[in-house]
Amino acid sequence: MKSYAAVDLGASSGRVMVGRVGPDTLELTEAHRFPNRPVRVPEGLRWDILSLYAGVLDGLRAAGQVDSVGIDSWAVDYGLLDADGALLGNPVHYRDARTEGVAEKVWATVPAAELYAATGLQYAPFNTLYQLTAARHSAQLASAERLLLIPDLLTYWLTGEAGTELTNASTTQLIDPRTRDWSYDLATRLGIDLKLFAPLRRPGDPAGLLRPQVLEETGLTGPVPVTTVGSHDTASAVAAVPATGERFAYICTGTWSLAGLELDAPVLTEASRAANFTNELGLDGTVRYLRNIMGLWLLQECVREWGHPDLGDLLSAAAEVAPLRSVVDAGDAAFLAPGRMASRIADACRESGQPVPESPAEVTRCILDSLALAHRRAVTEAQSLAGHPVDVVHIVGGGTRNALLCQLTADACGLPVVAGPAEAAALGNVLVQARAHGLVGDRAAMRELLARTQPLRRYEPRGDTAAWQAAEARLAP
Numbered sequence: 001m002k003s004y005a006a007v008d009l010g011a012s013s014g015r016v017m018v019g020r021v022g023p024d025t026l027e028l029t030e031a032h033r034f035p036n037r038p039v040r041v042p043e044g045l046r047w048d049i050l051s052l053y054a055g056v057l058d059g060l061r062a063a064g065q066v067d068s069v070g071i072d073s074w075a076v077d078y079g080l081l082d083a084d085g086a087l088l089g090n091p092v093h094y095r096d097a098r099t100e101g102v103a104e105k106v107w108a109t110v111p112a113a114e115l116y117a118a119t120g121l122q123y124a125p126f127n128t129l130y131q132l133t134a135a136r137h138s139a140q141l142a143s144a145e146r147l148l149l150i151p152d153l154l155t156y157w158l159t160g161e162a163g164t165e166l167t168n169a170s171t172t173q174l175i176d177p178r179t180r181d182w183s184y185d186l187a188t189r190l191g192i193d194l195k196l197f198a199p200l201r202r203p204g205d206p207a208g209l210l211r212p213q214v215l216e217e218t219g220l221t222g223p224v225p226v227t228t229v230g231s232h233d234t235a236s237a238v239a240a241v242p243a244t245g246e247r248f249a250y251i252c253t254g255t256w257s258l259a260g261l262e263l264d265a266p267v268l269t270e271a272s273r274a275a276n277f278t279n280e281l282g283l284d285g286t287v288r289y290l291r292n293i294m295g296l297w298l299l300q301e302c303v304r305e306w307g308h309p310d311l312g313d314l315l316s317a318a319a320e321v322a323p324l325r326s327v328v329d330a331g332d333a334a335f336l337a338p339g340r341m342a343s344r345i346a347d348a349c350r351e352s353g354q355p356v357p358e359s360p361a362e363v364t365r366c367i368l369d370s371l372a373l374a375h376r377r378a379v380t381e382a383q384s385l386a387g388h389p390v391d392v393v394h395i396v397g398g399g400t401r402n403a404l405l406c407q408l409t410a411d412a413c414g415l416p417v418v419a420g421p422a423e424a425a426a427l428g429n430v431l432v433q434a435r436a437h438g439l440v441g442d443r444a445a446m447r448e449l450l451a452r453t454q455p456l457r458r459y460e461p462r463g464d465t466a467a468w469q470a471a472e473a474r475l476a477p
């Protein structure tokens with residue numbers, strides 16, 4: 001039996017989990033959880049990266065002696081280092097407004113269709129490519145010698161070794177998903193200096209040893225290796241989908257819903273671009289063919305506005321509200337920025353001529369119906385665009401704790417939903433470390449171990465697909 005520490009940073013909290021792995025064992029316990037509180041300063045919205053790093057160190061101390069450490073987090077964001085290796089300022093939050101209007105400038109040099117054909121990445125204003133373009137004339141970028149994506153930055157602080165992990169690098173929009181290497185030509189045309197990036201490394205690669213100072217601060221006894229995992233949290237979560245066959249779709253739920261398929265090769269067609277599906281890279285050269293849906297962010301923002309009422313009560317009340325009364329497009333980037341979420345949702349309902357949800361229960365029901373509808377659209381369209389039919393939808397991540405959302409998703413998709421595990425990203429992180437150290441076999445063996453050891457709940461679809469079709473038609477442009 002071996003123990004692995006999984007550092008998993010989400011948009012609203014970070015955690016250090018300890019995974020114990022053996023031939024028939026996969027147990028996860030939480031060593032430490034800490035808030036992730038972005039801060040708005042005059043220049044814009046920033047991540048408090050030092051507080052996150054302090055949380056990681058506290059977590060490693062609480063975890064105790066482990067055989068290895070792995071780090072995953074949200075994607076696209078980065079820190080810049082100067083020639084001395086020191087961090088230049090707080091990393092910019094992907095919800096910051098600096099990328100507004102930037103994509104059009106990029107497309108004037110490389111048209112959107114060409115960009116998609118080269119990178120397979122969906123349009124999202126926060127793709128690293130657009131962030132770097134927005135920062136082009138900044139003093140900070142001018143003095144930067146190195147760019148490290150968030151998990152790579154934390155790994156660098158822990159070990160002193162710099163690398164760029166591939167699954168997360170694929171979200172920069174600077175990677176060619178066919179060669180799984182940098183898109184050199186594109187970077188040159190767009191004036192992006194690829195020398196800023198440290199060499200690519202892949203899940204399973206060694207990423208150095210905890211530095212003596214880190215050992216001292218955490219009370220661990222060296223050597224403790226850091227192992228590269230699928231450092232994009234969604235890559236780790238997809239690795240932990242407990243599927244038993246190939247014909248499955250997945251929805252990674254949390255702040256976002258990432259809904260799609262695991263494929264062997266990217267889908268780079270014009271139809272796929274028009275549907276805004278992304279081809280991010282997963283474990284072992286797989287492609288995460290998926291769509292970003294706003295996810296429980298919509299609800300989190302409302303709950304914040306309402307002064308944090310009891311979530312259980314709110315969901316019970318939402319379950320009593322008439323279904324599909326009003327729906328919004330949960331894929332709409334208009335919901336990306338924080339603030340005034342309940343009234344933005346109400347506005348969207350009013351503008352589309354639907355009843356306006358008033359009470360928190362009505363707004364919550366509108367959000368959950370809208371998410372289930374967006375899940376349905378993504379799962380249906382992914383299958384037809386990729387020519388890859390499925391029999392089951394796996395929901396992993398925090399949303400598995402929301403039984404109403406899981407049931408509505410089964411109803412909307414007209415397919416059984418298997419929900420769990422909730423801590424999928426941490427489990428995928430642990431399993432990739434265990435595999436690198438020879439404890440588990442291939443991806444299928446990892447999934448088989450998950451299916452055997454993790455509590456899962458199955459939701460059968462409840463008829464009435466016509467109601468979902470009609471709701472979908474209400475949102476059609």
Ligand code: LFR
Pocket residue numbers: 010011073074075076077094232233234255256258292
């Ligand atoms: C989920 C996630 C998504 C990515 C978004 C922004 O946590 O990593 O996959 O699109 O955050 O980085």
